[in-house]
Each structure stands twice: as structure tokens, then as C-alpha cells.
Amino acid sequence: MNAPDQHRLADRFLTHTVENQPPLLLPYDAYATDxxxxxxxxxxxxxxxxxxxxxxxxxxxxxxxxxxxxxxxxxxxxxxxxxxxxxxxxxxxxxxxxxxxxxxxxxxxxxxxxxxxxxxxxxxxxxxxxxxxxxxxxxxxxxxxxxxxxxxxxxxxxxxxxxxxxxxxxxxxxxxxxxxxxxxxxxxxxxxxxxxxxxxxxxxxxxxxxxxxxxxxxxxxxxxxxxxxxxxxxxxxxxxxxxxxxxxxxxxxxxxxxxxxxxxxxxxxxxxxxxxxxxxxxxxxxxxxxxxxRGVATILEMVALTRQDCLIGSAGIMRQALVQALHHARHRKAFGKLLVDQPLMRNVLADLALESEAATALMLRVARAVDATHRDPAEAAFARIATAIGKYWVCKRCAPFVNEAQECLGGIGYVEENNLPRLYRQAPLNSIWEGSGNIQCLDVLRALSREPATRDVLAAELAAARGGHAALDAEAARLQRELALSEDLESRSRWLVERMALALQAAILVRAGNHAVADAFCESRLGGAHGLAFGTLPPQAPMAALIERAFPAA
Ligand SMILES: Cc1cc2nc3c(=O)[nH]c(=O)nc-3n(C[C@H](O)[C@H](O)[C@H](O)COP(=O)(O)OP(=O)(O)OC[C@H]3O[C@@H](n4cnc5c(N)ncnc54)[C@H](O)[C@@H]3O)c2cc1C
Structure with a gap:
């Protein structure tokens, strides 16, 4: 067989060309893009x-x-x-x-x-x-x-x-x-x-x-x-x-x-x-x-910091899952359009971006309080209570978040060549070790009852954002009323700590000054304009801005 004949034979068995798959993301700069x-x-x-x-x-x-x-x-x-x-x-x-x-x-x-x-x-x-x-x-x-x-x-x-x-x-x-x-x-x-x-x-x-x-x-x-x-x-x-x-x-x-x-x-x-x-x-x-x-008190000083790191770890896992989802959606087409341009997928991605930003913002606010613990009693009280609140909520959000990000990739999000299956397996751990979810909620109650300063600093943190959004003001007032009720506190504590976490995240975002982000967070997480799953932002939410801000298009 001469050379041109050989070429034609090979062509006959060429089953397909690989198309519509994203380019490799790596290497990228995980700081500059965040x-x-x-x-x-x-x-x-x-x-x-x-x-x-x-x-x-x-x-x-x-x-x-x-x-x-x-x-x-x-x-x-x-x-x-x-x-x-x-x-x-x-x-x-x-x-x-x-x-x-x-x-x-x-x-x-x-x-x-x-x-x-x-x-x-x-x-x-x-x-x-x-x-x-x-x-x-x-x-x-x-x-x-x-x-x-x-x-x-x-x-x-x-x-x-x-x-x-x-x-x-x-x-x-x-x-x-x-x-x-x-x-x-x-x-x-x-x-x-x-x-x-x-x-x-x-x-x-x-x-x-x-x-x-x-x-x-x-x-x-x-x-x-x-x-x-x-x-x-x-x-x-x-x-x-x-x-x-x-x-x-x-x-x-x-x-x-x-x-x-x-x-x-x-x-x-x-x-x-x-x-x-x-x-x-x-x-x-x-x-x-x-x-x-005094063993428990002594080792709890270590545990306070490892709990902070559970919050940081979960925020990091969420961030990485978000990056993978955004990168994929920007390069993958379905039904003739990039996923990132499909209205429903935009809602999912923007919602994940909002959740991730709120987790990152809370994590560094807690770190500032930990940092100031030995200089400032108010910040020490804030670190005491906000670490437990943040560990409870951000770690709790991590597993459903990663699952949603996986889904943005479709089938390959479930395949081990990708890091999402690993992130998914890791996601529940931070909520289990270093004091599982219920223990964090009970710890918040303990802090509120034994260290009254924690109640004051929490209120002060929310008050500092007063006027930033009506839903946040209403939530702060509601929390005051709920905390004043002493009945069934243990049984209600998951609900209370969840609301505290959301209010804290909202207050930090309001004070950070990006109105698009803060308003979207307050309306969806506090104002009732959100469902139980991710991807349920109201259609008027600034989705393009949230997506671009989270991870700029290359
Ligand atoms: C991978 C991994 C690594 C670990 N590494 C370490 C380590 O290096 N060192 C270490 O010391 N530990 C380690 N742990 C242990 C971990 O910290 C504990 O598993 C965790 O604190 C829960 O304790 P437990 O398993 O005994 O569960 P339990 O204490 O039996 O708790 C079971 C459930 O009951 C809930 N619960 C407990 N009391 C109450 C209550 N009063 N009201 C309502 N609910 C309650 C808890 O929140 C939890 O959900 C590790 C765990 C894992 C999974």
C-alpha cells in the first residue's frame, strides 16, 4: 500500500475529534484571580x-x-x-x-x-x-x-x-x-x-x-x-x-x-x-x-484555633469548587450557547459565587478578631462567639455547595481526574471534627450565657451595618427578640446560629461596601427571596457582576 492509501485508511477509523471541552485551567494564580x-x-x-x-x-x-x-x-x-x-x-x-x-x-x-x-x-x-x-x-x-x-x-x-x-x-x-x-x-x-x-x-x-x-x-x-x-x-x-x-x-x-x-x-x-x-x-x-x-480549658485554647481553621478550610474548599465550576461553564456549550450564558446556569454560578464570597469574608473577619484577641477584649469576645457561629454555618454549607459545583461540570464533575470528587469527600469533615455541628451551636449558647460580652459584640457588629439594608436591620431586631426568649434555647439553637451567621455575613458584606454583593446577599439570604437549593436567586440579582467578580474570565 502506498502512503496516500495508508492515510485514507487511517481517516476511515478516526472516530471523532474532541470538541467542546474546556482548556486545562492549570496553572493559574489562585490569589490574583480571587x-x-x-x-x-x-x-x-x-x-x-x-x-x-x-x-x-x-x-x-x-x-x-x-x-x-x-x-x-x-x-x-x-x-x-x-x-x-x-x-x-x-x-x-x-x-x-x-x-x-x-x-x-x-x-x-x-x-x-x-x-x-x-x-x-x-x-x-x-x-x-x-x-x-x-x-x-x-x-x-x-x-x-x-x-x-x-x-x-x-x-x-x-x-x-x-x-x-x-x-x-x-x-x-x-x-x-x-x-x-x-x-x-x-x-x-x-x-x-x-x-x-x-x-x-x-x-x-x-x-x-x-x-x-x-x-x-x-x-x-x-x-x-x-x-x-x-x-x-x-x-x-x-x-x-x-x-x-x-x-x-x-x-x-x-x-x-x-x-x-x-x-x-x-x-x-x-x-x-x-x-x-x-x-x-x-x-x-x-x-x-x-x-x-484544667486540661479541658488548656486544650480548648488550641481547639478555638483549629475550629477557626475548619471555617477557613471549608471556605477554601468552596472557593476551589467555585473556580472549577466557573472555568467549565465559561468553555462548555450546550444547546448552542456557553453554559455561563444560560440564564439558569448563571443563577447557579452567581449564587455559588455569593455564598463563597460570604464565607471568605466571614473567615477573614474572624481571623481579625483572633488576631486582636490579646489587644482588645471586644475582639476577643467576638472571636469567641463568631468562631463557633462560622464553624457551624460555613462547614455546614460546604458539602451541598461542592455538590452543586460538581453538577455544573456534569458527568466529569463526578470523575476522579477532576478534583471535585476529592473536594466532595472532604467537605463533610470540617463540620464533624473539632466539635460537630450541634456542639458548635451549644457552644454559642454557652458563650452567650457565660460571657455576656459576646452578646454585646454580636449586637454591635450588626449595629455597625445598620441602615445598609432593610432586611439586615429586620434580622438584627428579630435576633434580639429571639435571644431574649429563654425557652427551648437548645432545641432552637441550630436555627438561631444559622440566622446569626447569615446576619454576620450580611453585616460584613454591607460594610465592605460593594452594594451589588451586599444587596444580593441580604435579599436572598435574609429577605426571603431565595429557595433551599443554590440557583434560586431572584432574576434581578446582578448575576453578571457576581460571576465576573468571583473569577475573571481569562
Ligand atoms: C477523620 C477524622 C480525624 C479525627 N482526628 C482527630 C484527632 O486527631 N484528635 C482527636 O482528638 N479527635 C479526632 N477526631 C475525632 C472528632 O473530633 C470527633 O469524632 C468529634 O469531635 C465527635 O466526637 P464523637 O465521634 O465521639 O461523636 P459523639 O461525641 O458521640 O457525637 C455524635 C453526635 O452527637 C452530637 N452531640 C453530642 N452531644 C450532644 C448534645 N449534648 N446535644 C446534641 N447533640 C450532641 C454531636 O454533635 C455529633 O453530631 C477525628 C475525627 C475524624 C472523622
């Missing part, structure tokens, strides 16, 4: 760190995305024994996981706020970094946030803080499985949850026994202990004076493997790059942190 984030960073006092945060944008939308896929395709492996049968209790992670951790730590995801603690807004900038890092990879968030959040708890024991904090706040990630004090940088985990009780930590049965020389030995178990390759864990255990907090290193002070026996890794719905384990503490050596019998 106007709601950029505005909120400046608004909440993190503007001075913009160049640092901005530098993470191309990484988060570029090489970290590829690493995120690899780290989740190659789950961590539990190695209980070495080849000779010696117990080693190691968990082996894929190199991509380590590379992600290395990059995050080098850029300050867990440490920026503490390394720049002398500048107002450092926690705001760190929140933005964390939000960016969450988009390519979610499993890292667990050890990164625990390492960030352990700082106030460790400071309860100054001599431990002096030894550990320089390594905890290091920008060097050191993955070697050797004693913490021989490493350049450390990560720290947390162990509270036991089989018989997680939310109710007073049900813990782990006991600590004084072993001399300031050391204790812990005997018991933890049903969930994530990131078990951390260098140490803050753990709750009972001593005679009551539940107390301890720092349990992976190696004893003499350098031997500490008696933290990993039983198995959890087979999880998602969060695959991160290992979560069940452990037994068979006389594990530990140092006490904080006052005896």
Missing part, C-alpha cells in the same frame, strides 16, 4: 502581608495542585513493624505529601501568625495562606492547623514552650522519624477523642501516673489521633486532680520510641492524604501542660 479574598485581606488588616500571600497564589493554583492529586492517590501506609519484627509504629507518606508540607511550612501556613505576632493582621494573612493551601490539598490541613494551634496551649508550660516553640515555629519541615529535639522543625497533633466519648471529653478514661523527674506515664487509648507522624501530641488524661493536658512526644527523653502504639489507620470517606489512627498509650511518657485538673 478578588473577594484580596479585598478582604486588605479590609481585615492583612494588607501589609499581601506580597507574601500573593506569592502563594501561583503555587496553590499550580505545582501544589499536581502534588495534591498524587498525595491523595497514594494513601499513607502503616508500618507497625520493621522487617525483623521490631515494633516501629511508623506511617509512611508519599513524597508528594512531604513536598506539600515542606512548601506550606516554608511559606508560613502554620507559623506566619506567630512569627509576625508583633504586627496586627498577622493571623489574617495566615488565614489567607491557609485558605490558598487548602485548595490544592486538604489532608495537610490537619497537621498544619494543629501545629499552628498548639502555640497558646504550649505557652501554659513556659519551660516546654521555650524548648518546643522554636522548632514548632520553624519554616523548615523535617520529616525524619527521630526525636523532636534532633530535628530542624516539628509538627504537633492532638488526642482527645476516645471510644466512649468524643464531644464529651470528660468521659475520657486515659490516666496519667507521675513517673518522677517531671514526667508522667499515660495509660489508655485514643480513638482518633490524626497525623500520627507528628513529633508530639497534646493529649487529655486524668490525674487525681481531674482531667489534665499533657505533651506526649513520639520519642522518650532518652531517645527511645515512646509507647504510643498505633493500632490501625482509619479507613476514611475522604481526607486520604492524611493518616488518622487509633492508638493505645501503654505508659507513654509525657509532660504536663498547664494546671492540674
Amino acid at each position: 478578588l473577594p479574598l484580596r479585598e478582604a485581606l486588605a479590609r481585615e488588616g492583612g494588607g501589609w502581608a499581601e506580597s507574601h500571600v500573593a506569592a502563594y497564589g501561583p503555587l496553590a493554583g499550580g505545582e501544589l495542585m499536581q502534588l495534591g492529586f498524587l498525595a491523595n492517590e497514594n494513601k499513607p501506609k502503616f508500618k507497625p513493624f520493621d522487617r525483623y519484627g521490631n515494633r516501629i509504629d511508623e506511617v509512611e507518606f508519599h513524597p508528594s505529601y512531604h513536598q506539600l508540607m515542606r512548601t506550606a511550612i516554608a511559606h508560613g501556613v502554620p507559623n506566619f501568625a506567630w512569627r509576625h505576632a508583633d504586627r496586627a493582621g498577622a493571623h489574617v494573612a495566615r488565614a489567607a495562606l491557609n485558605y490558598l493551601h487548602t485548595q490544592p490539598e486538604q489532608g495537610n490541613g490537619c497537621p498544619l492547623t494543629m501545629t499552628y494551634a498548639c502555640v497558646p496551649t504550649l505557652r501554659h508550660q513556659p519551660e516546654l514552650a521555650q524548648q518546643w516553640l522554636p522548632r514548632v515555629l520553624s519554616t523548615d519541615y523535617d520529616s525524619r522519624f527521630i526525636p523532636a529535639w534532633d530535628k530542624r522543625g516539628n509538627t504537633v497533633g492532638m488526642g482527645m477523642t476516645e471510644k466512649q466519648g468524643g464531644s464529651d471529653v470528660r468521659a475520657n478514661t486515659t490516666r496519667a501516673y507521675a513517673a518522677g523527674g517531671g514526667l508522667y506515664e499515660l495509660v489508655g487509648h485514643k480513638f482518633f489521633l490524626s497525623a500520627p507522624m507528628c513529633d508530639a501530641f497534646l493529649v487529655l488524661a486524668y490525674i487525681d486532680q481531674g482531667l489534665s493536658c499533657f505533651l506526649v512526644p513520639r520519642f522518650t527523653p532518652e531517645g527511645a520510641l515512646n509507647a504510643i502504639r498505633i493500632q490501625r489507620l482509619k479507613d476514611k470517606l475522604g481526607d486520604w492524604s492524611n493518616a488518622s489512627s487509633e492508638v493505645e498509650l501503654a505508659g507513654a511518657q509525657a509532660w504536663k501542660v498547664g494546671a492540674e485538673g
